[in-house]
Amino acid sequence: MSTTQYADILIVGGGPVGSTLALALQNQGVAVTVLEAREQGASHLDQRALALSYGSRLILARLGLWTELEPEATAINTIHVSQRGSFGRTVLKAEEHDQPALGYVLSYGALSAALDKALLGFPQIKVVYGAEATAINPASDAANVSYLHEGVVYEQQAGLAVLADGGRSLGDIPGLQRETKHYGHDALVTKVQCELPHDNIAYERFTAAGPVALLPNGDRDFSLVWTGKADEVAKLLELEDEVFLHALHEHFGDRVGQFLKVGKRLSFPLRLSYLKTVTAPHLAIIGNAAQTMHPVAGQGFNVGMRDAWELAQILADTDSLAWGCDAMLNAYQASRQADTRSGLKFTDFLVNVFSNDMVGLRSVRALGLGLLDIVPIAKNRLVGKMSFGPRG
Ligand SMILES: Cc1cc2nc3c(=O)[nH]c(=O)nc-3n(C[C@H](O)[C@H](O)[C@H](O)COP(=O)(O)OP(=O)(O)OC[C@H]3O[C@@H](n4cnc5c(N)ncnc54)[C@H](O)[C@@H]3O)c2cc1C
16 A cells, blocks of 8 residues: 655654754754654664764754763863874874864764654654655655555655665665775774773774774773774684784784773774765755765764754755755755865875875875874864864
């Protein structure tokens, strides 16, 4: 059986980015429908550690969520960047950049729980959990979305459909072209405990095999992101805990002392992937659905949050009759292009230059890190960019 419905604005995907958009729109008095494939609460136990920029914190504060989330988040006050086998290094400190923190580490589950609770509090937001979109077709008068809910297929038309599905569920959508670069590397993620306290310092260490990051998470723990060739990472997943901790110490060095404990290890493939245009008639694509980046610079999630925020501002400034029309969508595309492109380029640059053992590059990198450390204006620009995107 099929039933047709209509929504002015329909968001496909109620992850962090789709939910942020729904809440930002309701802040502006705009009603929305959200289709979320998972059952309610299913994401609340996801321990994935998100690296929030200071700009993302400000977005969450504007949505009235930061007071509730702050106790769950661990501030990053210092970022220590180094490369294995050389003395070049740079240290970024929040106090040198007039920010209370350079960023925060927050679990995906805690963020999802706060966002879901907020969504339920607003009658203008209708969330359909367990609703999986199976097709989206942009057309000249509306976007047509098919979805499955409790065994029933629904057809929904929307003045504006927003795809925020994380980029993994819906295949090719007519009119959209995706570019993808596979790095052949995977990221291993887990939590580790070390001998020394973290003191709210995040460490990023570049090695010829790929970057490795330790992000302070909770009172004692670090979240570890260890990247490397897919087959090497697969071997690391199989190691006994003791052997793994020893291998990590060998790889990372002694900056945080011995590694004492490790949690469950997971891995995922690393790729750079983006849509050449993030709009089609009556459709906008945001968050990881629009661009996926290597985690080296912690940019991907934060670019997605800015997508959501910017789209909400543009919709609020546009007459509702023009939602989903070319002029509005072009304005959105133009407003996001610089931020997305610079995030993609910056991330790809770091991966190419710092995860490469070409003769001579190591000393150039050491010089680069050393110079960055002593040139305050360069550090300011880097921190501004990482916190707020190109406007930082
Ligand atoms: C395995 C993995 C591990 C990661 N680890 C880290 C990490 O350690 N640190 C970090 O900073 N970033 C990490 N990331 C990236 C981070 O998760 C993303 O940047 C962030 O989740 C993007 O948010 P989003 O809302 O765009 O997408 P998502 O978080 O993917 O949310 C998409 C939502 O859409 C829903 N959905 C999907 N398909 C449909 C459909 N057809 N119909 C309806 N709903 C649908 C999903 O159920 C989900 O709720 C990881 C990503 C992956 C895939």
